[in-house]
Amino acid sequence: MGEQVLLLNRQPDRPLSLEEYRQSGGYEALMAAVGKRTPEELRQLVLASGLRGRGGAGFPAGKKWSFIGKGHPRYLIPNTDEMEPGTFKDRVLVNVNPHLVLEGIILSAYAISAAKGIFFIRPSYEMDAELIERELGVAREAGFLGENILGSDFSFDLVVHRSAGRYICGEASAQVNAIMGRRPHPNKEVHMTDAGLWGKPTIVNNVETLACVPAILRKGPDWFKGLARSKDGAGTKLFCVSGRVNRPGCYEMPMGTPFNEILDEAGGMSPGSELKAFLPGGASTSFMPPKFSQVQMDFEPLKETGNRLGTGAIMVFDQNTCLVGATLNLLDYFTRESCGFCTPCREGLPFIRDLLLRLEHGEGKEEFIPMLKQMAHHMFKAYCAFAPGAASPVLGLLHHFEAEIREHISQRQCPFKGK
Amino acid sequence: MPTLRIDQREISVPQGTKVIEAAEKLGIMIPRFCYHPALGSLGACRMCAVKFMEGPVKGVEMSCMVEAADGMVVSTTDPEAMEFRRYVIEWLMLNHPHDCPICDAGGQCLLQDETVSGGHGLRRYQGLKRTFEDQYLGEFVQHEMNRCIHCWRCRRFYQEFAGYFDYGAMQIGNRMYFGRFAPGPLESPFAGNIIDLCPTGVLTDKPSRYKGRRWDLQRGPSLCLHCSLGCNLVGSARYREMIRVEARFHGAVNGYFICDRGRYGFAYANHPDRPRQARVGEEAAPLDQALKTAAQRLGQIRERYGPGAVAAWGSTRSSLETLGMLQWLCQDQGWRGPQFFPQASLARRVKAAVARLDTGMAVSLRDLENADFIVVAGADPVQEAPMLALALRQAARRGATVAVIDPRPVFLPLEYEHLPVSPGDIDLCLNLLSQAARSEEAATGKLEPDAARFYGLLTSTNLEDPLLQERLLALGRKLQDCLRPVIVCNTDMVRETTPARAADQARLLQADKGQAGLFYLLPGPNAYGAALLAGREEVDLLAAMEQGGVKALVVVENDPLGSCPDQERLLRALDNLELLVGLDYLPSATAARSQIFLPTTTVFEKEFSHFINQEGRLQQAVPLHQGGTPIIQVGQGSHPPRTFLDAIPGGEPRPGAGILADLAAALSGEPAPPTAGDLWDYLSGEHEGFSQLASLTASALGEGVHLLPAEAQEPAWSPEPGEKPPEPPAGQLELLLVDQTFGTEELGSYAAPLQKVEEEPHLLLHTDLAADLGLAPGEQVALLLPGGEVTVRLQTAQNMAPGVAIMPRHRRLHWQKTGDGPVWLPPENIKKLSEPL
Amino acid sequence: MSTLPPELQTELAQQVAAADHPREQVINIMYVLQKHYGYMSDEAVEEAAALLDMTPLEVEELATFYDFIYREAVGKFVIHVCDGVVCWMFHEGSVFDYLCEKLGVCAGGVSADGMFTVLPSACLGFCDHAPAMLINGVFYGHLNPEKIDAILEKLRREYCDLVICR
Known part of the structure; x- marks a missing residue:
């Protein structure tokens, strides 16, 4: 399993309390940083640690912070939207150790001199929103949050923003629009780090990313880098394993752990199931056949295979699952969630979905295959990363499972129906 | 200046130019939907994809999102980009209903064009189309x-x-729905522009629905006559009916847009009662015969009483040709006049304003958008000249401060500061603003002697309301840091001193900051031209008629019975006449009363005409058609008409200038009065403001020219800037007659589409005052005016000056009972008639 | 005129006034009004607009965007059935169909007793307990018909006050 950094002392049925967290070094990084180290030092340490964003894009966190604009107030938005299908790591993380999350947020706020944080959380995580709100109060009582934190001149407070749903709200610029009470469409015209929330410098980070910060500061960037098993990787990763496995769940393992080891950690394939394919990082990554079982689960190794680590949400499919049907399900989702801002996503995804639906219902035609290929490729020219994400499983299906599509066409029905 | 290559052609463009714009400069129209030059780039439709072959950006990208840069090599015809664009159009057509045969956008539809140019011909999508329910969006915009x-x-x-x-x-x-929360009229007076902008037939022009394809229409460049801004239009006529008006781009005036008054006001030209036949007494007569009779009668009166017994009264809605010919006619015949304004005080205000404009001071609407501080003095832009409000909004979006000094409850669609002071305090507010904007030392030290002397003369009386005073001073302090201030001033409801005072203050700002602008609103589309022609001399025809010196009155495209603020007096004066000759294209009260009536054409018919807008810009309107009674009226709905004639039914009206020329010829017995070419010569001798006219080429006239002098006619500074304008007697209210977006403007009030949307006329009082008088909003009140009683419904507002009562010059209100000049009113002259409805 | 109880009106007005930017409260306000009216009715949209100094259209632009704001009447409990791919793998729609059949409703409809509405929902993030659903802020996983029956019965019996976003 390797060293536990984020899920350390995980209790099966309850979150760790402030005291428990402090017993294992909690908030020490904060006490060592605030008023003692400069924000610039923190940014350099995080940059040196090689910490990359855990929300899907994998952008180096320290680098993102280095872009922070001159204006004030600055905002930090811990992103707990977690709408990527298959992903539940942030929910687990918040439920295991809310104060680790909070310490990470406060330290990151210090690093970018943010005055206010907005904890953006999806509506289905209402219980977790309440948990965070409660623990916020505890942290505030303890002097870790609010005016003049730990007697320093650093003041920072955090509020919980309850979202009302929709996948697109996970996109940073759309999320900022959502908080401002505007329609949450993405916006590439403004630089978040200069003119984000209310026109002020803003950093949006996934909470798992932020939760890595206390340990990086306590144990140093080299230690953090050393946690990973891949060449250029850093830290541990929360892998959500679901589907046809014996013990679905969220596992913290070194970044770069090969897929088959994570599968083993999750108890291996369910009885009677054989591995047919897996999505390595949520619905907006591409299907991988068993020949990739050895792939190291990290940004670069997966990129080399033409895929993405995404959120590290591994979904495992077995030999009895129709991948055309699975892709159709994913496209149903993406079609419904598309914000409608740009044409490829709003109109192209329903077209792809329609072709998949016809294939699944045995109405497929040979000419659908090149159309699907072309359209899926063109999705990468959409406005934001939503449509490329939606196209990824389609491309995986076409690339690795074209034979299964052809079976649908030749048999004029789904070959898995009635099995 | 980055240099790039697009489709093997090189071009250098200013820094910040988007590739789509650079391509357009080469004549390459990259397909687009969301991009629009006025709205900028968005990146949503993905239609403008091109391939970047070399340079800082690589691969297929949106040409609207990428700024041109050195070394870029762009291909619009690359196969990958073309295939992507073909898919984009295919996607856009998935749900489009293919109802082009019954769509009003058919033939003028960007979606049709791009579908063809994108190469999407075969439908491959087999799914169902999603459908929506449409909404009622009011009388102008049809929703599909x-x-x-x-x-x-x-x-x-x-x-x-x-x-x-x-x-x-x-x-x-893809369920995204563009519309309102609930069906209902669009609230914006600029709503019609979304019709022009819509790239397909979702939003179409309701009044012209199903009236013809674009290629069926007689289209041409025209001008808006519904205020003084001179917005550019494209007019369309079919079957002798004016069908539709769209915005025509003008970089300095209206940009890409117009207001709804300008878009739908044209329908006066189709008014079913429009007088299209000449008349002598009660009898219809051929135009030339009626003209001869008029000449004969006028000649007789002249012979009997002398030339001064004939007078001419024109208006600011006539073309420069007609105004000039009327002026010439008066001079030639020795007639009295012409008078161009309904009352003498308005003429003085307009002349004072026009005399202050020069190239150094006047700013265009477009310039206004780049100002950083705008003082709007005595103007209510949305009501009076809506496109001004749109320009103010653009300035505000770029960070300008907008301060409105006006008694009315002014609403603007932007962030602005409103100081509701009475008209008598506007000059004072401008003084205070000036003083707060610069310290005395700075003023006297830095300013040139004349400006410093003027600054020294500014009084520093305080406003009665300390809160307003404080807000004004705060604004003044903000003005200190601004670099490009502009003063906007109307000439309508303000004191006579105010237009000149606004110019003084603008000049002071200019002396202080090196840059400042002045922007007037004038009453009517050709008020500037009328003011120049009117010269310094004051004409008061009403007084002359009362005194019996005038026996015949020639009224040209003018309705004094509608516009003169003292109708009773005018009626008595008209009774003194032996002859009233009317020329017009409107079925006005004055036209109806004329003993001899000669029908004229509208701006859309028969001949070229020219108008000068409020910033001195001479612009041309091209005739769209030959005029005549619309076929739909002749055939009473049936088509084709069942009677066959060799002349166009109702086709007799001629341009006012031509009729006046023939009248002149008939009067003098000489065959050749100034023809159009000579008219420009004549005008350029008439006033230095027209001096450019003689040398203008036809193409210059077509494009429009700025006639502003290099130096204003009037001396720079008013002699007594501290002089306070007249105040109402203690305890009395000032009655303000004002404009409304719809319902008060003369031409538009004859337009059926606008009549449907005009607001009920109301008398407006401050909420507290109404309460003091025991009056409640919604009640009918009787307003006792010098000329009699007006019955009107009451409305109240908090954000207006306390000492005024405001009433629109509404076509459905018999408001012409006030007399000229400010009207003071004891509060007890407002009486309750009924409980609120 | 507002039809909200004065206390609620005051509370919401204070909430808006206390915000750095009133508009950041729009979703919170919608949740409260949704709870008060049972769903985000036209009236609720207009109330929200008045409280936030927005036009009803501006509120509607947001209310109709989000799937946890219900612009049509819903039952006391809204059952969000996860249709994420992992849940699909396990039930292939049967949980949703079972619920609809059991309650006699179609998607978005309200059961005859006014208690339940069934909605398909984006992956709920409960994949480790697939198939799953969310009711009133509480997750229910490893669903099968018997379990669903028991949950519905329990909800009917122990009707409780709803958490903010249901």
Whole structure:
């Protein structure tokens, strides 16, 4: 399993309390940083640690912070939207150790001199929103949050923003629009780090990313880098394993752990199931056949295979699952969630979905295959990363499972129906 | 100046130019939907994809999102980009209903054009189309949501550009719906622009619905005559009916847009009662015969009483040709006049304003958008000249401070500061603002002697309301840091001193900051030209008629019975006449009363005409058609008409200038009065403001010329800037007659589409005052005016000056009972008639 | 005129006034009004607009965007059935169909007793307990018909006050 950094002392049925967290070094990084180290030092340490964003894009966190604009107030938005299908790591993380999350947020706020944080959380995580709100109060009582934190001149407070749903709200610029009470469409015209929330410098980070910060500061960037098993990787990763496995769940393992080891950690394939394919990082990554079982689960190794680590949400499919049907399900989702801002996503995804639906219902035609290929490729020219994400499983299906599509066409029905 | 290559052609463009714009400069129209030059780039439709072959950007990208840069090599015809664009159009057509045969946008539809140019011919999508229910959006805009391709133009214009928030985007994904919260009229007076912007037939022009394809229409460049701004239009006529008006781009005036008054006001030209036949007494007569009779009668009166017994009264809605010919006629015949304004005080205000404009001071609407501090003095832009409000909004979006000094409860679709002071305090407010904007030492030290002397003369009386005073001073302090201030001033309801005072203050700002602008609103589309022609001399025809010196009156495209503020007096004066000759294209009260009537054409018919807008810009309107009674009226709905004639029914009206020329010829017995070419010569000798006219080429006239002098006619500074204008007697109210977006403007009040949307006329009082008088909003009140009683419904407002009563010059209100000049009113002259409805 | 109880009106007005930017409260306000009216009715949209100094259209632009704001009447409990791919793998729609059949409703409809509405929902993030659903802020996983029956019965019996976003 390797060293536990984020899920350390995980209790099966309850979150760790402030005291428990402090017993294992909690908030020490904060006490060592605030008023003692400069924000610039923190940014350099995080940059040196090689910490990359855990929300899907994998952008180096320290680098993102280095872009922070001159204006004030600055905002930090811990992103707990977690709408990527298959992903539940942030929910687990918040439920295991809310104060680790909070310490990470406060330290990151210090690093970018943010005055206010907005904890953006999806509506289905209402219980977790309440948990965070409660623990916020505890942290505030303890002097870790609010005016003049730990007697320093650093003041920072955090509020919980309850979202009302929709996948697109996970996109940073759309999320900022959502908080401002505007329609949450993405916006590439403004630089978040200069003119984000209310026109002020803003950093949006996934909470798992932020939760890595206390340990990086306590144990140093080299230690953090050393946690990973891949060449250029850093830290541990929360892998959500679901589907046809014996013990679905969220596992913290070194970044770069090969897929088959994570599968083993999750108890291996369910009885009677054989591995047919897996999505390595949520619905907006591409299907991988068993020949990739050895792939190291990290940004670069997966990129080399033409895929993405995404959120590290591994979904495992077995030999009895129709991948055309699975892709159709994913496209149903993406079609419904598309914000409608740009044409490829709003109109192209329903077209792809329609072709998949016809294939699944045995109405497929040979000419659908090149159309699907072309359209899926063109999705990468959409406005934001939503449509490329939606196209990824389609491309995986076409690339690795074209034979299964052809079976649908030749048999004029789904070959898995009635099995 | 980055240099790039697009389709093997090199071009250098200013820094910041988008590739789509650079291509356009080469004549390459990259397909687009969401991009619009006025709205900028959005990146939503993905239609403008091109391939970047070399340079800082590589691969297929949107040409609207990428700024041109050195070394770029761009291909618009690359196969990958073309295939992507073909898919984009295919996607956009998935749900489009293909109802082009019954769509009003058919033939003028960007979606049709791009579908063809994109190479999408075969439908491959087999799924169902999603459908929507349409909404009623009012009398102007027809909604057909199924056709929508979600380009966002309408919402971006409606909300971001124009600042109204009752129309927008609802739902998500491909269910996204553009409309209102609930069906109902669009609230923005600029709503019609979303018709022009819509790239397909979602938003179409309701009044012209199903009236013809674009290629059926007689189209041409025209001008808006519904205020003084001179917005450029494209007019369309068919079967002798004016069908539709669209905005025509003018970089300095209206940009890409117009207001709804300008868009739908044209329908006066189709008015079913429009007088299209000449008349002598009660009898219809051929035009030339009626003209001869008029000449004969006028000649007789002249012979009997002398030339001064004939007078001419024109208006600011006539073309420069007609105004000039009327002026010439008066001079030639020795007639009295012409008078161009309904009352003498208005003429003085307009002349004072026009005399202050020169190239150094006057700013265009476009310049106004780049100002950083705008003082709006005595103007209510949305009501008086709506496009001014749109320009103010653009300035505000770029960070300008907008301060409105006006007694009315002014609403603007932007962030602004409103100081509701009475008209008598506007000059004082301008003084205070000036003083707060610069310290005395700075003023006297830095300013040139004349400006410093003027500054020294400014009084520093305080406003009665300390709160207003404080807000004004705060604004003044803000003005200190501004670099490009502009003063906007109307000439309508303000004191006679105010237009000149606004110019003084603008000049002071200019002396202080090196840059400042002055922007007037004038009463009517050709008020500037009329003011120049009117010269210094004061004409008061009403007084002359009363005194019996005038026996015959020639009224040219003018309705004094509608516009003169003292109708009783005018009626008595008209009774003194032996002859009233009317020329007009409107079925006005004055036209009806004329003993001899000669029908004229509208701006859309028969001949070229020219108008000078409020910033001295001479512009041309091209005739669209030959005029005549619309076939729909002749045939009473049936087509084709069943009677066959060799002349166009109702085709007799001629341009006012031509009729006046023939009248002159008939009067003098000489065959050749000034023809059009000579008219320009004549005008250029008439006033130095017209001096350029003689040398203008036809193409210069077509494009329009700025006639402003290099130096204003009037001396720079008013002699007594501290002089306070007349105040109302203690305890009395000042009655202000004002304009409304719809319902008060003369031409528009004859336009059926506008009549449907005009607001009920109301008398407006401050909420506290109404309460003091025991009056409640909604009640009918009787207003006792010098000329009699006006019955009107009461409305109240908090954000207006306390000491005024405000009433629109509404066509459905018999308001012409006030007399000239400020009207003071004891509060007890407002009496309750009934309980609120 | 507002039809909200004065206390609620005051509370919401204070909430808006206390915000750095009133508009950041729009979703919170919608949740409260949704709870008060049972769903985000036209009236609720207009109330929200008045409280936030927005036009009803501006509120509607948001209300119709989000799937946890219900613009049509719903039952006391809204059952969000996860249709994420992992849940699909396990039930292939049967949980949703079972619920609809059991309650006699179609998607978005309200059961005859006014208690339940069934909605398909984006992946709920409960994949480790697939198939799953969310009711009133509480997750229910590893669903099968018997379990669903028991949950419905329990909800009917122990009707409780709803959490903010249901």
